[in-house]
Amino acid sequence: MNQRMKHLLPNDQCVIMKRTAFFEDANTVLTLLYQPLIGMKSVALYQALWRENGARSSQTAFSHHHLMGILNMSLDEIYEARQKLEGIGLLKTFKQDETYRTYYYVLRKPLSSYQFFENPTLTILLEHHIGKEAHQTLKQQLAPSQQLNQAIDDVTAHFDDVFTTVKHLRQPAKKTNEESIVMSSDLPLEWLYKMLTQQQIEPKQILTKSNLNYMERVSKIYDVDYLELEKALLWAINEEMSFDRQEFLDMCKDIYYNKHGSVPPRLYAKQDIEAANNEAQQVEANHSAQPSKAESKQNKLIQHFNTITHRELLEDYAASGLASMKEVDMLTNVMEEHGLNQPVMNVLVHYVLNKNGNKLNRNYIETIAAHWSREGIESAQQAIELAKQEHKLYQTWQQKKQRQGSKQSNSKKSSEVIPKWFKEQKQKKQSEDQSNNQQEAETQDEDLAAFFKSFSQPKQ
Numbered sequence: 001m002n003q004r005m006k007h008l009l010p011n012d013q014c015v016i017m018k019r020t021a022f023f024e025d026a027n028t029v030l031t032l033l034y035q036p037l038i039g040m041k042s043v044a045l046y047q048a049l050w051r052e053n054g055a056r057s058s059q060t061a062f063s064h065h066h067l068m069g070i071l072n073m074s075l076d077e078i079y080e081a082r083q084k085l086e087g088i089g090l091l092k093t094f095k096q097d098e099t100y101r102t103y104y105y106v107l108r109k110p111l112s113s114y115q116f117f118e119n120p121t122l123t124i125l126l127e128h129h130i131g132k133e134a135h136q137t138l139k140q141q142l143a144p145s146q147q148l149n150q151a152i153d154d155v156t157a158h159f160d161d162v163f164t165t166v167k168h169l170r171q172p173a174k175k176t177n178e179e180s181i182v183m184s185s186d187l188p189l190e191w192l193y194k195m196l197t198q199q200q201i202e203p204k205q206i207l208t209k210s211n212l213n214y215m216e217r218v219s220k221i222y223d224v225d226y227l228e229l230e231k232a233l234l235w236a237i238n239e240e241m242s243f244d245r246q247e248f249l250d251m252c253k254d255i256y257y258n259k260h261g262s263v264p265p266r267l268y269a270k271q272d273i274e275a276a277n278n279e280a281q282q283v284e285a286n287h288s289a290q291p292s293k294a295e296s297k298q299n300k301l302i303q304h305f306n307t308i309t310h311r312e313l314l315e316d317y318a319a320s321g322l323a324s325m326k327e328v329d330m331l332t333n334v335m336e337e338h339g340l341n342q343p344v345m346n347v348l349v350h351y352v353l354n355k356n357g358n359k360l361n362r363n364y365i366e367t368i369a370a371h372w373s374r375e376g377i378e379s380a381q382q383a384i385e386l387a388k389q390e391h392k393l394y395q396t397w398q399q400k401k402q403r404q405g406s407k408q409s410n411s412k413k414s415s416e417v418i419p420k421w422f423k424e425q426k427q428k429k430q431s432e433d434q435s436n437n438q439q440e441a442e443t444q445d446e447d448l449a450a451f452f453k454s455f456s457q458p459k460q
Contacts, residue, residue, distance in 0.1 A: 004075065004076050004079040004080075005307075005308055005312055005316075006307050006308065006312075007079065008064065008075060008078075008079045008103075009064070009075075009101070009312060009315055009321070010063065010064050010065050010068065010075055010315070010321040010322075011063050011064070011065065011100065011315070011321060011322050011323075012063065012064055012100065012101045012102070012103060013061040013062065013063055013064075013100050013101070013102040013103070014061065014062065014063070014064060014067070014102065014103045014104070014105055015059055015060065015061045015102060015103070015104045015105070016049050016052050016053040016056070016105050016107065017053070017104060017105065017106045017107065018050070018053050018106070018107045019106060020109045021109075022109050022110065023109070023110065023111075023112045025112060025113055025142070026109070026110045027047075028113070028142065029110050029111065029112065029113055029116060029142070030043050030046065030047065030110055031043065032138060032142070033113070033116050033122070033126060033138070033142070034088065034090070034110065036126060036129040036130050037088065037122070037125055037126060037129060037267050038081075038084040038085065038088050038267070039081070039084065041071075041073060041077055041080075041081040042081040042082075042084040042085050042088075044071060044073075044081075045067075045071065045073075045078060045081040045082060045085065046085055046090055046091070046107070048067065048070060048071055049091075049105055049107060050107060053107065061102060064078065065321070080269065082105075083269070084269065089108060090107070090108050090110060091105060091106070091107060091108060092105075092106040092108060093105055093106075094106070099325065113142035113143045114143045116142075116143070117139050117142075117143045119217075120213075120214050120217045120218055121217040121218075121220075121221060123135075123139075124218065124221055124249070125221065125265070125266065125267060126138075128264040128265055128266055129266055129267075186216060187212060187215060187216055187219075187229070188226055189207065189212075191226070192207060192229075192230075192233070193207065195230055195233075196233075199234065201237060201241060202241065205241060205242065206233075206237065206241075206242075206243050208243075211243050211245075214245055214248075215229070215233070215248065218248065218249055218252050219232075219252060221252075221265050222252040222253060222255060222256035222265060223255075223256055223259065223260070223265070224252050224255055224256070228255050231251070231255075232248055232251040232252050232255065233248065235247060235248070235251045236248035236251065298384065301380075301384075302343075302380045302381050302384070305343045305346040305347055305350070305380040306343045306380055308346060309342060309346075310328065310331045310332070310335070310342070310345050310346055310349050311323050311328045313346050313349055313350065314327060314328065314349070317353060317358065327360055330360070330362055331345065331349060331360075331365070334362070334365055334366055334369050335369070337366075337369075338366075338369040338370055338372070338373040339373055340369060340372060340373060340377070341378065343379060343380035343383075344372060344377050344378065344379065344380060344382075344383045345369075346380065347380050347383035347384055347387065348365065348368055348369060348372065348383065349365075351368075351387050351394075352364060352365055352368070355394070355395075355398070356398065364398060368394060371390070372386065
């Protein structure tokens, strides 16, 4: 949640853009192919953004509160779903910071069903998520393959064979095989070239653009390092000295299962894994040294103050999730005037809100800010410790300011001109109240005397 609060708040605005037309089977692909990988919430968010883009005019902004309402999802869930869409390649996000923070969500076109099954990363992961049989069924339904007989020759004319842009033709340049053009890659290309040359294998025939792309994606999925990659690559070269993708895939699977056991690779959110690792480390640390509950709570509070702004702090206190921009500007000015950093200012705002009935008094805030500036407070922990030590002093300052405020209100009252008839009416009412109280007291005395007298009479 802390990570989300740093990057996304309910009143942040968003604008949805769609630059290209989608394929006709986009909804089917999203539901049947993407959803097993990224989950229902991510697909629901994508479809909601898609609908909002169609229903609104271009560049029309709205808040994330609206998304929370129509999706019935918390902002943390929306943020996590958005990150998955970004990671899978369905969304690009841009941010603009002004009076209100605005996010521009650019919807990216989902792959067609054919493109999806041709993508080695997505089709391999989908098979691990839903099983080989279900994967084959979907592939046959959504992307049926129609293979031509191998004896049939491809005689399709290329663009350069039919068209030209100049009237006087020159001698045609020697054609190059596009598959032999090596593009940039994260793989160690120089080392792979050298290794294949030593094995008396022609590198250009193996390390083509499409083969390198396939090797890079599959090696990432199955956690294959460079030494293991050499073994898988040599295994995948068949007798015709060509690259067999199925053999390469099978060898990468064997490498993965030997390293990680029988659990197949799947898409996991890095944030969840990091949180689980941090929790495990925290448990180990607690076994070695158990801090007190107060210290643990203070450490969490300090960490919170170090990762948010005073605007986000005010939004946390507000039931609506919205902060007053007037208060935000006031706090920003105080922070800049007295040279306080953000964590220290967060502690100051937290202290004043808790001790002053959730009210922000500028004079009171400036008094404490000036004090902390003179003391050279530079961290949230120092600010908390000083606030504890000087709590009585701050209470005295607050009471003094309250007395000054009450004196000013009394002086205003005394300066007011009260009509004579109002004074006479007030005196008359006071005298009537006194006479009524006296009569009630006499009646109560008589009743009490009669009560005791009944006990004093002898029984007959």
